[in-house]
Amino acid sequence: MVKITENRRRIAVLLGDPNMPDPVKRGGMFNPEDINVVNRLKKALNKLQGYEFVYFDDHKNLKGNLRDFNSSRGGYALNLCDEGFFNLPSKEKDIPLMLEELGIPYTGAGAECMTVCYDKSLVKELAEKEGIPVPKSYHLGKDSLELKLEFPVIVKPSCADGGFGITQKSIVNNNKELKSAISDLRKEFLYKGKIILEEFLQGNEISAGIIGNPPNCHEILPLIQEDYSSLPENLPKICGYESKWLPESPYWGCSKSAPANLPEQTRRIIEEDSLRLFQNVGCRDYARFDWRLDSSGNPKLLEINPNPGWCWDGHLAKMAGIGGISYPQMLEKILHAAEKRIFNSVLQ
Structure with a gap:
């Protein structure tokens, strides 16, 4: 095994963009508790020996900034951008795709896995x-279907993160509650994708x-x-x-x-x-x-x-x-x- 002899390895830390909307977070934006989480991360990383951490959270200029990082002095990326590119969960895979295009190795899963x-x-x-x-489950498209289900059932989006779309009203015990939960997911959360109706364990x-x-x-x-x-x-x-x-x-x-x-x-x-x-x-x-x-x-x-x-x-x-x-x-x-x-x- 080869030993790395440089004093410090340079790490690009990729994070969500605090200056852009975030559809999952409270109020659709970064909040003080989110900033505190990032500050605690930085404090923890500063305790590690042998590294120089450079933080990237400006998504509008992310590709250019990463290109400059890659051409400077080696290293790799610590991909902690679980919010997704432009804070969109559906674009979480775009971060590893960008890193691969730039030739920057990175932590965590690749785009296909994500x-x-x-x-x-x-x-x-x-x-x-x-x-x-x-769990037993049924998948709905954009329109609800009449299904014979064994209640209770949990209604949840097939494609979402961070508990998005799942509330106490998501647990339903009859067809009336089921239709209401599907309507809430569509109208209140503006969710347009597939819906899972899953047995509530x-x-x-x-x-x-x-x-x-x-x-x-x-x-x-x-x-x-x-x-x-x-x-x-x-x-x-x-x-x-x-x-x-x-x-x-x-x-x-x-x-x-x-x-x-x-x-x-x-x-x-x-x-x-x-x-x-x-x-x-x-x-x-x-x-x-x-x-x-x-x-x-x-x-x-x-x-x-x-x-x-x-x-x-x-x-x-x-x-x-x-x-x-x-x-x-x-x-x-x-x-x-x-x-x-x-x-x-x-x-x-």
């Missing part, structure tokens, strides 16, 4: 082909995180589960748009994460299937997998996050913390995983 995982219906199809259990929500690159150089972080014990009993137990973006909602601050309390066999199934999916869909360096248990305790895959939230209080950081890994150490592990994959090298 495209597949952005569409939850495609993820379900791939998982089913691998024999990995998923009653068990715990479980998240699995992987850092590294299987099969030989990776670690599975401790599994976590959502704790809804402080949520009013009349509300469905979900971590949707309200819990992430609406401080006035009863969901705000009610969802906490705790180490997953699972039978060993269930834990093994989630870990092994997550590893298999990581490789089969083309994840790289780090990823998160969201599961939910049915009423019998059987895990079913909900979605794959190949470019998961990296913030200090996000699910990945919580899993790392339970495993004794600090926030700066987690970021460093992601960097080292990318370096081993890209350069087959380590910093001295």
Whole structure:
């Protein structure tokens, strides 16, 4: 293995653009808490030895600025732009496409993997082909259909991030509520894509995180589960748009994460299937997998996050913390995983 002998490796850190609208965030824009998240990131990265970090968040001039970076002094990109190019989730894949065009190596998944995982219906199809259990579901186009469903059902967009379009009204128990939830998704969230009608599982929500690159150089972080014990009993137990973006909602601050309390066999199934999916869909360096248990305790895959939230209080950081890994150490592990994959090298 080649040793990198430069004093510091130069890293381009790609972020969302705080000066542009963001359709997912509260009020459709970056808020003080979002700026605080970025500041905490910078503080954590500054603790790492052997790196020089250069931050890029001006999306209108991103390509030109990255071209100048690439021609200056080597390095690679830390792609933390989970908002997507121009803060549009549907353009999340455009960032790796741009980096590849410019010849800049980067952390995380490529465009093809991001495209597949952005569409939850495609993820379900791939998982089913691998024999990995998923909730029963139906997919709607632009118009609703008369379907015979087993309630309760959760209504959610097939292509969206950050809990977009998922509220307490998304859990429906009859056809009247179903039509109302579909109408809300179309009119209130202005969502025009495919809709998933999915059986609403009653068990715990479980998240699995992987850092590294299987099969030989990776670690599975401790599994976590959502704790809804402080949520009013009349509300469905979900971590949707309200819990992430609406401080006035009863969901705000009610969802906490705790180490997953699972039978060993269930834990093994989630870990092994997550590893298999990581490789089969083309994840790289780090990823998160969201599961939910049915009423019998059987895990079913909900979605794959190949470019998961990296913030200090996000699910990945919580899993790392339970495993004794600090926030700066987690970021460093992601960097080292990318370096081993890209350069087959380590910093001295």
